[in-house]
Amino acid sequence: MRLAVSPQNTSTVVSRPLLKWAGGKTQLLGEILPKIPNKYGRFIEPFFGGGAVFFAVRPVNGIIADSNPELINMYRSVAADVDAVITQLHHYKNTEEVFYAVRALDVSRLSNIEAAARTIFLNRTCFNGLYRVNKSGQFNVPFGKYKKPKIIDEEALRSASEILKKTTIICGDYKTVLQENAKAGDFIFIDPPYLPVSEYADFKRYTKEQFYEEDHIELAEEVQRLHELGCYVVLTNSNHPLVHEHYQKFSIKVVQTKRYISCNPKRRTGEDVIVTVPPKQRFNLRLVPAPLPQQAIKYPSTRYMGSKNKLLSEIWAVTSQFEFETALDLFSGSGVVSYMFKSHGKAVVSNDYMAMSATFAKAMIENNQITLSQDEALSLLEPKNTIDHFVETKFQGLYFSDDDNRLIDILRFNIKAIKNPYKQAIAMSALIRACLKKRPRGIFTYVGHRYNDGRKDLLISFRNQFLEAVNVINAAVFDNGKKNRARNGDAMTLQNRESSLVYIDPPYYSPLSDNEYVRRYHFVEGLARDWKDIEIQEHTLTKKFKSYPTPFSSRKGATEAFDILFKRFQKNVLVVSYSSNSQPTLDEMVAIMAKHKNHVEVVPIDYKYSIGNQKNKIGNNKNSVQEYIFVGY
Known part of the structure; x- marks a missing residue:
């Protein structure tokens, strides 16, 4: 539905009724x-x-x-x-x-x-x-x-x-x-x-x-x-x-x-x-994927768990039916949906409890014009100060070679010295991306290289991976004419903006799946936080740290969390990405949303995860499910 700006008079004159009217309002x-x-x-x-x-x-x-x-x-x-x-x-x-x-x-x-x-x-x-x-x-x-x-x-x-x-x-x-x-x-x-x-x-x-x-x-x-x-x-x-x-x-x-x-x-x-x-919203449930702006395609590719990169056209086909100026992305993850909204000219608030996700959003969502020059990127690769050798010693032999670990420490220290927050975010995003590219399957739940499939990314030097990441992130920086914001925090505490569309893509809970983002990405999350205010579990082989508390780690917790979120944002249009193998179930999700919204629509989409995450399918990449888009208005 297309709505015009309400044609209200901008005059400061205050009008009042001309008549005394029985039952006047x-x-x-x-x-x-x-x-x-x-x-x-x-x-x-x-x-x-x-x-x-x-x-x-x-x-x-x-x-x-x-x-x-x-x-x-x-x-x-x-x-x-x-x-x-x-x-x-x-x-x-x-x-x-x-x-x-x-x-x-x-x-x-x-x-x-x-x-x-x-x-x-x-x-x-x-x-x-x-x-x-x-x-x-x-x-x-x-x-x-x-x-x-x-x-x-x-x-x-x-x-x-x-x-x-x-x-x-x-x-x-x-x-x-x-x-x-x-x-x-x-x-x-x-x-x-x-x-x-x-x-x-x-x-x-x-x-x-x-x-x-x-x-x-x-x-x-x-x-x-x-x-x-x-x-x-x-x-x-x-x-x-x-x-x-x-x-x-x-x-x-x-x-x-x-x-x-x-x-x-x-x-x-x-x-x-x-x-x-309210007006009855009319959806074309047989969605024809909406074409994306060329700018949206410039977002750096990622193998981030749960990324909606392949569903952007479908998400826009649904959300574009509403008139809104601001999009609140409560669980931004890879940032690809936030970036899609930004590419469509929306003001975006990109939120995630993961520091690495907030770093991506800082570099490419909130940032409208700052880039990191090639000379600045090259200088970050050179040792300038005494480094602490933290990665080189703590993670020796686990994920990267000694030379790569040493380079990661050099980059860490040089990035911390960057004064401009957007240049710092670009550099840290590039470092994280280089780590993900150089890691088989892009995760840190195992040590060694047993999943090495000979991909080209694994053959490129860490130095070149970092420089290439700077280039693609720079290319993604653009000004959409709006004030966008990156936030690292709890979605439950995000300030409500009643005129906004709220997009929710939380960790999916299922007894058969793994939604532990911190366990998968603890090393790069540690980079983003510089391992501050976290406690490494030294007894673990992967040297991971304790996962952040999240209500989406249990069926009961997820049910209660959805109820709280839907109530908190009940005056907004709600759009939720969800999977058919998750709990609460489809009917339960509809019932929860219906408590707070007059109308609830469910748009089903056939989908196949790029990396299997169900225990009985891990390794065969045949994790076909239906993805749901719940819409409450």
């Missing part, structure tokens, strides 16, 4: 306004009345409508010639004699300006600002006996005129207005005559027709149509059982309100409901 603005989306097509309000929400939002190019011709004439006249309306209002005085004389006027014999001024005068001076007519269609609300009613509010009239000039004003039935004008992406505020729950409802008649129970059933059907069409809808009504029945599948909030027109003081409080109806 001024007192509920604090509840209603936060439910309006940040972006939408057109603002449409088909039961306009006093228009408190419209005047608070001040949308440009909006559509307002009502079936009351006198009301619509007033708004059209204020838009067309507000000075003339103000001049006419100066003819009226707040006396009972004048009130009943003006009330008795035949509207059909008045000019539009005279009729508009009459509407405002009667509204400001009658009892409680009611609009009520008799069987002949004549206004019959009595004089209000107010001492100093504000009949002429020039500031409000001129401010209203400014925005009404940019608005389509229609006199007509709400269904006709919506069926002829509403389009996917529009925001529609619906404030119909309420279902009766007290004597208050008897006064809430804004038109010459009453609104019966069958009318509310038809209205609910129209709201469903708007939902299917792809519109955003916010609807208000009384806290009546039928409202809950009609809109049970949508979000319903009960709010306390004051009733200003009840004759009985005990009934001057009540309960309204606010129904929030």
Whole structure:
């Protein structure tokens, strides 16, 4: 779905309703306004009345409508010639004699300006600002006996005129207005005559027709149509059982309100409901992979466990159906998805609990323009200071030759001396990539070279691997015009940005699979951290360090973690990459997400891991599964 930026007026002028309106929504603005989306097509309000929400939002190019011709004439006249309306209002005085004389006027014999001024005068001076007519269609609300009613509010009239000039004003039935004008992406505020729950409802008649129970059933059907069409809808009504029945599948909030027109003081409080109806998202479940920008292809290749490099087109085909400016990548891993979002012009927050992943993101996601020159890269290969020989001694004979270990120590010390954080991140990313390239299978769960398959990468010197890595990382640096961020931290503590799309690709838990990222990459993770604040397990053959605590190491922990994440980001669009061999199961994942999102879609994709990770398949690389993309909105 493509949505335009919400066309709100950027003027600093504050508008307020022109009329006192029984059931007006001024007192509920604090509840209603936060439910309006940040972006939408057109603002449409088909039961306009006093228009408190419209005047608070001040949308440009909006559509307002009502079936009351006198009301619509007033708004059209204020838009067309507000000075003339103000001049006419100066003819009226707040006396009972004048009130009943003006009330008795035949509207059909008045000019539009005279009729508009009459509407405002009667509204400001009658009892409680009611609009009520008799069987002949004549206004019959009595004089209000107010001492100093504000009949002429020039500031409000001129401010209203400014925005009404940019608005389509229609006199007509709400269904006709919506069926002829509403389009996917529009925001529609619906404030119909309420279902009766007290004597208050008897006064809430804004038109010459009453609104019966069958009318509310038809209205609910129209709201469903708007939902299917792809519109955003916010609807208000009384806290009546039928409202809950009609809109049970949508979000319903009960709010306390004051009733200003009840004759009985005990009934001057009540309960309204606010129904929030999101647009129904339409997915093409048979995804046609979306082409990637050329820039996305420049991200350095990796054999990183769980990398989504082969699924980027499918992920973009799903996520591109939503309008969003910022992507939160909670478990960035190799960084390839974050980079894909950046290539599509999105602002990206790339987060991971692994320092090596955050280093990649620092170098190529957050960094928009800094590169490491060839001369700078060459100088890092030369010993300049006394080094600690940590890798050379601690990991002797385990993963690399003595010469390579010595070079790693030289690079470590020289990289730490780099002052520019982005150049430092590029250099460390290049060192990590060189280590992965020079390691059979790119992992550190075993010692020696028993998986040596004669790949070209294993024959290239460590020095040249490092220099080549600098080149490919430099080539990946580009400015997408957005402020991007790399974060090394717990996804559970990442600050929420409600307008963002949240992408979640956590470690997959399965009794048959290995999701221990630290165990696989402890050596390069140690490089990224310079082995600070970690304790090497000296008794282990691989000299690994203890894995970071993660809830995704057990079925129960993963279930609870998903529930917490989905709740934390329940106001965001959620996109989750998942595997068919993982737990919680498909149905369980849908149930967890459905607790926090109105709509959940599952997009299945046939997939084959490049490296088998199930115990009964390790070594044969035939780990075919279905990859799922869960979407919650």
